[in-house]
Amino acid sequence: MTNVSTANRTAPNQASPTLLAVEGIGIRFGGLKAVDGFSINLPRRGLYGLIGPNGAGKTTVFNLLTGVYQTQAGRIFLDSRNLVGLKAHQVVAAGIARTFQNIRLFPGLNVLDNVQLAGQLHAREGLASTLLRTRRYAHEESEIRRKAFELLGLFGLQERCLEPATSLSYGHQRHLEIVRALAANPKVLLLDEPAAGLNSQEKLELAKSIRHIRDTFDLAILLIEHDMGLVMDICEQITVLDHGEVIAHGTPHEIQNDPKVIAAYLGADAATV
Amino acid sequence: MRKPNPDTPFDSPTPPRERGLLGTLANSAWPILLGIALAAALHYFWPLGPGWLYYKKVVLDVGIAIILAVSLNIVNGMTGQFSLGHAAFLAIGGYTSGIVTYYGSILLWKSTDLHGGVLGPGAWLFVFACLLGALVATAAGYVVGLPSLRLRGDYLAIVTLGFGEILRVVLQQTNPILSPDQLDSSSLKNWLPPPVGGAVGFNGLPTYTTLFWVYVFVALMLVVAFRLKRSSLGRAMISVREDEFAAQAMGVHVARVKVMAFMIAAFFAGLAGGLFAHESGLILRPLDAGFLRSLDYVIMTVLGGRGSISGVVLAATLLTVLPEYLRDFDQYRLIVYSLLLIGMMLLRPQGLFGIHEIWDWRPRWFTRKPQTRSPSNEKRGAA
Numbered sequence: 001m002t003n004v005s006t007a008n009r010t011a012p013n014q015a016s017p018t019l020l021a022v023e024g025i026g027i028r029f030g031g032l033k034a035v036d037g038f039s040i041n042l043p044r045r046g047l048y049g050l051i052g053p054n055g056a057g058k059t060t061v062f063n064l065l066t067g068v069y070q071t072q073a074g075r076i077f078l079d080s081r082n083l084v085g086l087k088a089h090q091v092v093a094a095g096i097a098r099t100f101q102n103i104r105l106f107p108g109l110n111v112l113d114n115v116q117l118a119g120q121l122h123a124r125e126g127l128a129s130t131l132l133r134t135r136r137y138a139h140e141e142s143e144i145r146r147k148a149f150e151l152l153g154l155f156g157l158q159e160r161c162l163e164p165a166t167s168l169s170y171g172h173q174r175h176l177e178i179v180r181a182l183a184a185n186p187k188v189l190l191l192d193e194p195a196a197g198l199n200s201q202e203k204l205e206l207a208k209s210i211r212h213i214r215d216t217f218d219l220a221i222l223l224i225e226h227d228m229g230l231v232m233d234i235c236e237q238i239t240v241l242d243h244g245e246v247i248a249h250g251t252p253h254e255i256q257n258d259p260k261v262i263a264a265y266l267g268a269d270a271a272t273v
Numbered sequence: 274m275r276k277p278n279p280d281t282p283f284d285s286p287t288p289p290r291e292r293g294l295l296g297t298l299a300n301s302a303w304p305i306l307l308g309i310a311l312a313a314a315l316h317y318f319w320p321l322g323p324g325w326l327y328y329k330k331v332v333l334d335v336g337i338a339i340i341l342a343v344s345l346n347i348v349n350g351m352t353g354q355f356s357l358g359h360a361a362f363l364a365i366g367g368y369t370s371g372i373v374t375y376y377g378s379i380l381l382w383k384s385t386d387l388h389g390g391v392l393g394p395g396a397w398l399f400v401f402a403c404l405l406g407a408l409v410a411t412a413a414g415y416v417v418g419l420p421s422l423r424l425r426g427d428y429l430a431i432v433t434l435g436f437g438e439i440l441r442v443v444l445q446q447t448n449p450i451l452s453p454d455q456l457d458s459s460s461l462k463n464w465l466p467p468p469v470g471g472a473v474g475f476n477g478l479p480t481y482t483t484l485f486w487v488y489v490f491v492a493l494m495l496v497v498a499f500r501l502k503r504s505s506l507g508r509a510m511i512s513v514r515e516d517e518f519a520a521q522a523m524g525v526h527v528a529r530v531k532v533m534a535f536m537i538a539a540f541f542a543g544l545a546g547g548l549f550a551h552e553s554g555l556i557l558r559p560l561d562a563g564f565l566r567s568l569d570y571v572i573m574t575v576l577g578g579r580g581s582i583s584g585v586v587l588a589a590t591l592l593t594v595l596p597e598y599l600r601d602f603d604q605y606r607l608i609v610y611s612l613l614l615i616g617m618m619l620l621r622p623q624g625l626f627g628i629h630e631i632w633d634w635r636p637r638w639f640t641r642k643p644q645t646r647s648p649s650n651e652k653r654g655a656a
Contacts, residue, residue, distance in 0.1 A: 120509070125505075127533070132301045
C-alpha cells in the first residue's frame with residue numbers, strides 16, 4: 001500500500017517514474033502540529049488525490065509544497081531538484097503551480113491579463129527594454145499573449161478575454177484559475193478544491209477537463225477535493241490526511257474500505273459498525 | 274459592445290514584423306519626440322505679455338504636479354503600497370540638483386546668473402543636475418522601498434511619513450548658503466553639513482526651469498507610465514496590489530516589484546524636485562520634504578483613481594489650478610481637501626476614474642445591454 005518511504009534520495013534519471021518526491025515534511029504553528037511527516041510520491045502523469053476532514057491540513061500541505069510555508073523537516077524533490085528553502089515565486093518557476101480554494105483572481109486585471117501574469121514567469125526582458133519597447137520585448141509580450149489566449153480556449157473563455165476577471169461566473173472563475181496555473185507551464189499542478197461550489201453537471205465536465213489537461217500538458221496533478229464522487233472517479237491514488245498526519249494511502253477502492261478513513265470521516269464508532 | 278482594445282490578441286497572433294534598429298528606435302521614440310515637439314511649441318508660442326507671466330507659472334506648476342502625482346501613482350495606485358513620503362524624493366532631487374547648479378555655476382561662470390538660453394550651457398548643467406538629483410532620489414527610493422517588503426498598509430504609510438519628516442528636520446540643520454565671495458575662503462566646517470540654507474531654504478538658485486524642460490519631463494513621465502502600465506512589469510505591479518499572496522504563487526517576485534516601483538517613482542519625483550527647485554518665484558525649503566506636501570500628491574492620486582494615469586493627470590491639474598483661483602481661501606485649502614477626501618471615500622472610493630483611463634469611460638446609459646450575471650455569481654456577491 002505505501003511506497004512513501006522509498007523517496008528517491010539519489011538523482012533519478014529521466015525515466016524515473018517519480019516526478020515529485022515528498023518525504024516527511026511538516027510544520028508546527030506554536031504547539032499545533034499542522035502537518036507532520038507528510039510523504040507522497042507523485043509519478044509523471046499521475047493524478048492523485050488528497051482528502052481528509054476539514055482542518056486536516058490539506059491546504060497546509062499545498063502551502064508547504066509551494067513554499068508559502070517553509071517545511072521544518074523532510075525534503076521535497078521535483079525532478080531531483082531540491083525545493084526546500086525556495087520562496088513561493090521560485091517554486092512556481094521550478095515547476096509547481098497551484099489554484100486556490102477560495103478563488104484568488106486579480107479583479108483589477110482582465111481575464112487575459114490574469115493568465116498572462118502567470119505566463120510571463122520566464123520572461124527575460126528587463127525594465128530598459130520594457131520602457132524602450134524594443135523588438136525583442138514586443139515579440140516576447142506577443143508570445144506570452146498568444147500562449148495565454150490559446151490556453152483560454154481550454155474552457156472556452158477566449159471570447160471573454162477582455163472582460164474583468166471578476167465579471168465571469170463562479171464556475172468560469174474556477175476554470176480561469178486552472179488556466180492561470182497552467183500558464184506558468186508547470187510540471188506539477190496542485191488543485192485546491194477545484195469542484196467547490198460547482199453543480200453536478202459542472203463537476204462532470206470538470207472531471208473530464210482535469211483528465212484532458214493531464215494528458216495534453218503531460219502533467220502530474222495532485223488535487224484536494226471534498227467531493228468523494230469526483231475524487232474516487234478520477235484519482236489513481238488517494239492520500240488521506242487527518243490531524244496533519246497521513247492515515248491512509250492507496251487506490252480509491254482501498255481507501256473506501258479502510259476502517260481508519262471511515263473512522264476519521266464518520267467518527268470512531270462508525271468504523272466498527 | 275466593448276471598444277476594440279489595441280492589446281487584443283486578435284490583432285497580433287503572429288510575431289511582429291522585423292523592423293531593424295532604426296525602425297525600433299523610430300517606433301519606440303516617437304511618443305517622446307512628439308512630447309518634445311509639443312513642449313517646444315508650448316515654450317515658443319507662449320504669449321509674451323506681462324499678464325501671461327502669471328499663467329505661465331501656473332502651467333509650470335501643473336507640469337511639476339503631474340510628474341509628482343503620476344510617479345506617486347506608480348507606487349500608491351499601481352503597486353498598492355501606500356506611501357506618504359513622496360515629497361521627500363522631491364526634496365532630495367531638488368537639493369541635489371540645487372547644489373550642482375548653484376555651486377557648479379559659481380565654479381564655471383563665477384556667478385549664479387542664467388547662462389545661455391533654453392539649450393545653452395547653463396540649461397544643460399541644469400538638466401544634468403536634475404538627472405543626478407533623480408538618481409540620488411532613486412537610491413533613496415531603494416532604501417525606502419525595503420521596509421515595504423515587511424510592512425503593509427498603515428505601517429508602511431507611517432514609515433514613509435517618518436522618512437519625509439526626518440529629512441525635513443535634517444535639512445533644517447544644514448549650513449547657510451555660501452555666496453561666490455565666501456566660497457573661496459570656505460573651509461570644511463562650511464561644507465559639513467552641506468551649505469544648502471538650513472531652515473531658510475535654498476534660495477538664490479538660477480531659475481532654469483522653463484516650460485520646455487518641464488513638459489519634456491512630463492512627456493517622459495507619461496510615456497514611462499503608460500508603457501509600464503501595459504507591460505509585464507505593470508501587470509506584476511497590479512497583481513501585487515490586488516493579492517500579494519496569489520501574485521507570489523503565480524511567480525511574481527513581489528519584493529523586486531515593490532522596490533522597483535519605489536525606485537521608478539523616486540526617480541521621477543527627484544526629477545520634478547530639480548524642476549521645482551529652479552522655478553522662479555519658488556524657494557526650496559525643508560518644509561517641502563514634509564508630510565503636508567506629500568499629502569497634496571496623495572490626494573491627487575486618490576482623486577484621480579488608483580492606477581488611472583489620465584485620471585491622475587486631470588486631478589493634478591485641477592488641484593493645482595483651483596487653489597490659484599481660490600487664493601483668498603488659501604487657509605481653508607486643507608479643510609476643502611479633507612472634505613473632498615471624505616466625499617470621495619463615500620461616493621467614489623475608487624477615485625474619479627478608478628482603474629480606467631478617461632477614454633475608457635462612457636455614460637452608463639450608453640451601453641445597451643446590462644451585464645448578465647449568473648445566479649451563482651449573484652449569490653457570491655451577496656455573501
